[in-house]
Amino acid sequence: MAKAIPTSRPIRLTKILVSLLAAALFWIMNSLNRDYHSLNIEYPIRFLYNDSLYVPVSPLPQTITVNVSGVGWELLGHSLLPLQAKPVDYYVRNPLRASAINTSSLTAALAEQIKDVRVNYVLADTLDLNFDRRLSKPIRIMVDSARIDMAPRFVITSIINVTPSHIQVDGPERLVSGLPDTLRLMIPRKRIADNYDEELPVSAFQHPRLNASTNRVFVSFEVAELLSPQPPVSDQIQRVAAPAPTRQETGRSAIRTNRARNRPNRDR
CATH class of the missing domain: 2.170.120 (RNA Polymerase Alpha Subunit; Chain A, domain 2)
Incomplete structure (x- = not known):
């Protein structure tokens, strides 16, 4: 038959530890006071x-x-x-x-x-x-149209809308005064063959001391497909002196436009 373990000794040790802790706490508080x-x-x-x-x-x-x-x-x-x-x-x-x-x-x-x-x-x-005068400057936002990557036989048939067209940048004069008046954005999509309408980030004003009114803009434009290939450059030069086409000839356009998207105009 197992013998019961006496519990008086653990209780005695616990009382001693509590007394020591109380004494230490009393000494610390008395010393602090x-x-x-x-x-x-x-x-x-x-x-x-x-x-x-x-x-x-x-x-x-x-x-x-x-x-x-x-x-x-x-x-x-x-x-x-x-x-x-x-x-x-x-x-x-x-x-x-x-x-x-x-x-x-x-x-x-x-x-x-x-x-x-x-x-x-x-x-x-x-x-x-270290302080500087506060300066606020409007910067025009445009798209670098010469570097838009279009699919073969597709061309842009409308103006390129950018909303908002200007961004207000605020910050120290020594930084803001060196910013350009116009910022040109790159279109990241390749081989565009449809009407374009996307939101693009503006990351040129990420300095911690600069505050921009927005860091994103909306860009949209319409796209059309050429039904016949464009004539060589030499043929275009020869046709400069040719008479203007009649109204009937003008109606026979060689461009087929894409179906326009029903999207609200974002211009403000």
């Missing part, structure tokens, strides 16, 4: 400037490193939950002349906002500022 320490913490920051006239050339920091002093328990709260604090506001008065954050004024602003600890200084390691 009495000891005065200094600590570097990350604190959120918000930059205020006239964003209708100026734009940062490089990304602005979301947080700053601040050295603070205080009771250990209060410092622990700031180090564990830095991003839940209200961001400190930093005013950029003259963006084109501002090259770095003024740590003195920022320290004073932090001291007014953080009341439970003492703000000693702001670490000026990555506090550079």
